[in-house]
Amino acid sequence: MLYFDHCASTPPYDEVVQTMMEVMKSQFANPSSLHRAGTDADKLIERSRALLAEQLRTTRGNWVFTSGGTESNNLAIKGAARQYAGRGKHLITTQIEHASVYESFAQLEQEGYRVTYLPVSESGHIRLEQLEEALTDETILVSVMHTNNEIGSIQPIEEIGRLLKRYPKTLFHVDAVQSIGKLPVRIEDWGIDLLSASAHKLRGPKGVGFLYVREGVALQPMLTGGTQEFGYRAGTQNVPGIVASAKALRLSIGAMEQRERRMKQLKHKLIQHMDELPELKRNGAEPSASHILHFSYPGMKPEVIIHMLEQHGIMASTKSACSSKDDKPSRVLLAIGASRERAASGVRISFGDEHEERDIDALGAALRHVVKQLKPLERRLT
Missing domain, CATH: 3.90.1150.10 (Aspartate Aminotransferase, domain 1)
Incomplete structure (x- = not known):
């Protein structure tokens, strides 16, 4: 066949499967535990985080590990909207976003936020002038995917980031699930504040997502409890999946x-x-x-x-x-x-x-x- x-999903690298098996056997301790086995597991997570930053050339923010692209999108959008609701309650996205983005905005509309859904051309691209016209003093978040997951259209993310630099109170989120590891993405050069990715789209394991959060950006967490992942995402981290995902990213970027x-x-x-x-x-x-x-x-x-x-x-x-x-x-x-x-x-x-x-x-x-x-x-x- x-x-x-x-x-939808990619076959994992052989090296990724091997790494995940080895870490599952040797690093089974809870990374939040204070004993040596726990700190060893925590060190693996931090090495993986550093590898993401190195491979994706980010120095001005943190990488949060989640359960996948859907959670990364939900946390970025709802977390930012709820955190900064005091600045305004206007949000902007497009008509062709992934369901995890589209439905997040629909939920926020039910909470009283006003959402502008930008139209796209026949080729599947937004028009920058329509985005600029939609921006107001109340706009706190713009979310535009880089690569559309159905038709593959690539949005002008760099140009959008350049435009939004004139609106310092407006955060810029990018769903890059179909891009990371496949297309060049310059997160900090393009003025991106929040970026979502998923390991199993780049030949890593399922159940691990990445969320870039620029330094200075706060998010209201969706999962509360512990202080893992900078307080953005409570819960014991998936150590084998995280380490294997970092390896998959390195291999994908290299090729x-x-x-x-x-x-x-x-x-x-x-x-x-x-x-x-x-x-x-x-x-x-x-x-x-x-x-x-x-x-x-x-x-x-x-x-x-x-x-x-x-x-x-x-x-x-x-x-x-x-x-x-x-x-x-x-x-x-x-x-x-x-x-x-x-x-x-x-x-x-x-x-x-x-x-x-x-x-x-x-x-x-x-x-x-x-x-x-x-x-x-x-x-x-x-």
Whole structure:
């Protein structure tokens, strides 16, 4: 089987699996304990934290370990909004954020905050002038994802950070779950105050997330109890997962430039295959991530396409994994102006380190078979 669902999760490095096993066996003590075994475990966490800072070139903030990207997003958004509610209760995000961001803002709206959801173009990008128009003296947080998890559109984070420097009371949060380890991200150079990432998206273990918190930024914690993670996130830390995640990040960053070149070649080759299939409509446009390609087959249910591809040895997905069992049209595709028919038939292909050109050729051949089989049935499966 060929696995083309790297946006949902990635196969861990062998070295990561080995590291996690070794730490689970040797460092089982609670890192908050005062005895030697506890302090040894705590030292591993702090080394991992330092490795994150080194690899991602951050010197003016701290890295908080969480349970994943969803918790990192929730803590950043709700923690900042509630902490700084005295400054104002206006928040800004976009219409195409991941559900963990989108639903966090929906919850804050129920608490009395006012949220502006910026629209995007047909290519899936916000317009800086619309962001600037939306900013007010009451705006305390702007949250914009770097790489969209469905269509791969890359937002102008550097330009947004430059704009927000004129608004010192407004914090800038970036969901970089689909970017860290895959694309260059210059956190402090881009003026980012809060940034979320997830280990299992970069060939690390599930259950570990990262949250960068710039020095001087305070967050109201969601999990209270102990003083772990600078008081932002109570609970015994997942020592094996944290150490293995730091290793995964180091390996991913080290291979990033070479991977990016390969992904561009693979994506270009897949687009060539799709150009021969006019029934398939590509969603989104450049600038976009080289490891993501999204298309629709209007009139067809995406789960039918997914299961047919699987019969040909291909594993792909419909939209984000956390929303894949929801049969509603994609909120992201509707936001870029797609019809409901097109928005209800999206399929996402996301590449990984193991893929070669022959795998893309196999995927292209499978897509041709699927289209050939479904062509007579167009519009009957909706």
